[in-house]
Amino acid sequence: MADEIATLLANFGLSGEAFIGLLVIVLLIIGAVVVVIVSRPVLDIYPYLLPNARVRARKGRLFDEKQLSEIIESNDLNEITNYLRGFPDYAKYMDDYSLEKSLDIQLAETYALLARIAPADIKKAFVALAKKSDINNIKSLIAAKEANLDRDATINLLIPSGKLYGTLEHLVDVNNVEDIITGLDGTEYSSVLEDAFNEYEESKTILPLEAALDKYYLENLLSARNVPSNDNTVILYSYIGSQVDVSNLKIIIRAKVDGLNYESISPYIIINGHDIKEWKLKDLMEAEDVPSLINGLEGTDYAQILNETLNSYNETGSIGVFEKALDEYLADYTNSICLKNPIGIGPIIGFLTKKEREIKNLKVIARAKRENEFPIAEIQEMLV
Amino acid sequence: MVEIALGTALAAIGAGVAIGFAGLGSGLGQGIAAAGSVGAVAEDKDMFAQGIIFTALPETQAIYGFLIAILLLVFSGLLGGGTGLTTTTGLVAIGVGASIGFAGLGSGMGQGIAAASSVGSVVENRDMFAQGIIFTALPETQAIYGFLIAILLMVFGGILG
Numbered sequence: 001m002a003d004e005i006a007t008l009l010a011n012f013g014l015s016g017e018a019f020i021g022l023l024v025i026v027l028l029i030i031g032a033v034v035v036v037i038v039s040r041p042v043l044d045i046y047p048y049l050l051p052n053a054r055v056r057a058r059k060g061r062l063f064d065e066k067q068l069s070e071i072i073e074s075n076d077l078n079e080i081t082n083y084l085r086g087f088p089d090y091a092k093y094m095d096d097y098s099l100e101k102s103l104d105i106q107l108a109e110t111y112a113l114l115a116r117i118a119p120a121d122i123k124k125a126f127v128a129l130a131k132k133s134d135i136n137n138i139k140s141l142i143a144a145k146e147a148n149l150d151r152d153a154t155i156n157l158l159i160p161s162g163k164l165y166g167t168l169e170h171l172v173d174v175n176n177v178e179d180i181i182t183g184l185d186g187t188e189y190s191s192v193l194e195d196a197f198n199e200y201e202e203s204k205t206i207l208p209l210e211a212a213l214d215k216y217y218l219e220n221l222l223s224a225r226n227v228p229s230n231d232n233t234v235i236l237y238s239y240i241g242s243q244v245d246v247s248n249l250k251i252i253i254r255a256k257v258d259g260l261n262y263e264s265i266s267p268y269i270i271i272n273g274h275d276i277k278e279w280k281l282k283d284l285m286e287a288e289d290v291p292s293l294i295n296g297l298e299g300t301d302y303a304q305i306l307n308e309t310l311n312s313y314n315e316t317g318s319i320g321v322f323e324k325a326l327d328e329y330l331a332d333y334t335n336s337i338c339l340k341n342p343i344g345i346g347p348i349i350g351f352l353t354k355k356e357r358e359i360k361n362l363k364v365i366a367r368a369k370r371e372n373e374f375p376i377a378e379i380q381e382m383l384v
Numbered sequence: 385m386v387e388i389a390l391g392t393a394l395a396a397i398g399a400g401v402a403i404g405f406a407g408l409g410s411g412l413g414q415g416i417a418a419a420g421s422v423g424a425v426a427e428d429k430d431m432f433a434q435g436i437i438f439t440a441l442p443e444t445q446a447i448y449g450f451l452i453a454i455l456l457l458v459f460s461g462l463l464g465g466g467t468g469l470t471t472t473t474g475l476v477a478i479g480v481g482a483s484i485g486f487a488g489l490g491s492g493m494g495q496g497i498a499a500a501s502s503v504g505s506v507v508e509n510r511d512m513f514a515q516g517i518i519f520t521a522l523p524e525t526q527a528i529y530g531f532l533i534a535i536l537l538m539v540f541g542g543i544l545g
Contacts, residue, residue, distance in 0.1 A: 006471070020393050023478070027401060034486065035408065038493060042412060049416060049500045053423025053507060057431075060508035343501055 044230060047119035048344050054117060055351040058110075061089060062351075062358050071362070072379050077369050080362075099366050101159065107359045108133040108161035114352060121226065122236050122345055128217075128224035129352075133162030135213050138180075138189060141168055145177050146206050164189075177206070192216045211268050218244050218270050232345040235337050239349050241274025242333055246326045248273060249302060252284050253322050256293050262286050275300045290322075305329045327384050331357055357384050388462075394474025395460030395543070398481030399453040402534070406449025406488025406527075413442030413496025420500030424507040431507050438499040438506075441520050445488035445495070448531040452484045452538075459543050469543065476541030480534045487530020494523035 009019050063071070074080045081099050084090040093102035115123070115130035137158050144154040154172045158165065164187060171183040177200065181193045196212035221240050228234040248269050255265040262285045269285065271278045280296070287293035294310060297303040309325040331353055338350035361383045368374040368382070388396075421435030454463075456477050461468045469477065502516030538544040 020390070020397070023394070024397060027397065027478075031401075031405065034405075034489065038489065039412075042416065042493060042497075045497060045500075046416065046419065049419035050423035050426075053420045053500070053504045054427050056504040057424055057427030057507040343497065347504065 044232075045343050047121075048232070048348075051114075051117040051119060052343065052347045055114070056347050058089070059347070059351040059354060061087070062354055068361065068383075072365055072376055074365075074369065077366060080366060080369060084362075098156075100363060101156070103359050103362050103366070104136075104159045105161060107355065108136075108159050110352065110355050112161060114348060118348065119232075121230070122232060122348075124224040124226070125221065125236055125240060126348075128221045130162070131217060131220065133159060134164040134168075134189070135217050137162055137165060137168050138184070138193075139210050139213060141171060141180055142177055142206050142209055144172075145174070145180060177209070188220075189213065189216070214247075215268060215270060218247055222270065222272055231341050235341055235345050235349065238274055238337055239334060241272070242330060244270050245273035245276050245302070246330050248276060248281060249284075249306075249326055250323055252281075252287075252293060253290060253319055255285075256287060256290050257319050275302070301329065301333070302326070324382075324384065327360075331384060360384055389468035389470075389474075391469030391471045391474030391477075392460045392462055394471065395456050395469050395477035396462060398474075398477035398479070399456040399460075399462075401478065401481035401485040402456065403446070403449040403453040403485075405482075405485030406452075406492070407446045409489030409492025410442050410444075410446035410449070411492070413445070413492035413494070413499070414439055416493070416496035417442060417499035417503065420503040424503050428507055431503070434506050434513060435503055438503050438516070438520060441499055441524075442492045442495040444524060445492040445527045448527055448534075449484050449488050452480060452531070452534045455538060455544070456480060459538070473542050476537055477543060480537045480541070480543070483537060484527070484530045484534040487533075488527050491523050491525075491527035491530070494526070495520060498523055 009015070014022070071080055071083055074083060077099055081094055084099070084102070085094050090102060090106060093105050097105065111126075111130040111132060115126045118126040140157040140159075141154065144157050149157070151172055155169065158168055158172075164184075167183070167187070171180050174180055174183055178197070181190065181197060184190045184193065192212050193209055196208045199208035200206060222244060225237050225240045226233045228237045251268050252265060262282070265285045269281055271281060273281075276284070276297075280300075283296050284293050287296050290313070291310065294303060294306045297306065305325050305328075306322060309321050312321045313319065334349060334353040338346035338353075340346065364382050364384075365379055368379045417439040418435075421431070421439050424431040425435050457463045459469075460474075460477060498520040502512070502520050505512040506516050535544075
């Protein structure tokens with residue numbers, strides 16, 4: 001055998017050393033190809049490993065149903081506050097701030113954390129999400145100024161989080177809303193508020209300013225999502241698009257209940273959602289009433305959930321039932337898309353959705369506990 | 385200059401492939417597991433012990449590769465004694481190295497990904513530890529197959545005994 005190989009090599013003009021050299025080169029090439037092929041999926045997964053472990057640890061600390069029931073069964077706000085003091089995530093704020101403010105800070109910190117640890121391909125979107133803290137603070141400051149609240153009451157409304165907190169804290173002492181907008185010169189919100197200022201002056205309500213900020217937030221979020229190029233960005237694309245869809249639907253439903261027409265609604269609507277395209281949005285805005293709006297949604301997931309809620313709306317006359325149904329749909333939809341990529345973006349979005357839901361539920365419970373003898377069964381119904 | 389037979393030189397390549405690729409897989413796997421564990425420990429210091437256990441699991445592939453490489457080096461005569469291998473046996477030795485090397489590469493990476501996910505599950509829910517260990521141990525089988533075939537090749541290919 002050895003002789004045959006030696007003869008074969010000799011026929012090719014190869015010495016033993018040259019054969020070994022050739023063999024090494026061939027092995028190196030095969031090895032390099034194997035390494036490149038197997039490394040690609042690892043390179044996609046690798047940036048998500050640390051953030052995922054961190055968010056999953058936090059997800060494990062979210063309240064389960066039993067704990068939430070214990071909170072619901074608390075007698076008053078003090079009892080809830082004391083209960084939350086037993087959990088480090090909330091305890092650190094409870095001594096310095098009110099219950100609601102502590103919850104808002106916790107949520108703002110969650111946005112900030114995710115913006116900090118999100119991998120590069122999705123970071124921009126989470127940075128855009130974290131702007132919610134600044135936008136909420138600007139809205140609170142404008143509302144406080146419009147209501148002529150004193151300095152302490154205004155500062156109490158601001159959440160000590162976000163990039164603009166320091167600037168906004170200084171703006172607490174200005175005279176009016178116009179001064180706040182001037183004080184925000186040089187920030188991305190300045191032009192947004194300036195554009196809505198005339199409408200604010202005409203309407204004498206801060207609604208146009210708030211709507212302009214909300215619209216800017218969602219448009220910014222939409223532009224921050226990258227064109228889907230892998231599983232993670234596809235999920236992010238759907239997640240943000242669905243948020244825009246739900247936001248649009250809430251605005252249109254509310255507008256239709258108030259009998260507003262297309263021209264009045266369209267400035268507040270954001271195109272390029274996920275399921276509801278521009279032409280469909282136009283049809284919805286032109287719908288005569290809520291039932292015809294729901295009919296116009298045929299072919300989308302929203303038609304079924306809103307149809308199921310229509311009876312409840314007819315009984316109660318409250319559009320809150322639609323908003324709750326849409327919020328629940330969004331939470332379930334997000335949960336389903338998260339399960340598609342458990343070692344990528346899935347756990348991050350899953351945690352954020354569950355955290356938002358937890359904070360929303362705790363605020364609902366806190367509000368209910370301010371009322372005397374608010375029935376527990378009703379609180380449970382109000383939870384998302 | 386030391387004279388090395390062609391077969392022995394081929395066995396040396398086999399030893400390099402064995403520890404090289406198995407070590408690569410093991411290193412990548414451990415890196416993946418360690419990244420997940422660091423994230424868990426950052427949130428919960430009590431996760432250190434579990435993190436170490438999951439991070440250590442993809443070490444085995446490198447151990448298999450190291451063992452096979454040592455055996456090849458000893459029995460090919462490179463590490464003292466012996467008369468060296470024939471060219472044919474040398475080619476068998478390359479097969480031995482490729483067997484544990486590539487099996488260890490895939491197994492190590494797979495185990496690392498499973499370990500990182502398991503760390504995430506355990507930090508979320510401590511009761512997941514046993515299940516996490518079982519899932520993480522599964523990709524070990526490919527390395528064991530590679531190790532077994534490498535041993536069989538050495539025994540029946542005339543390298544061992």
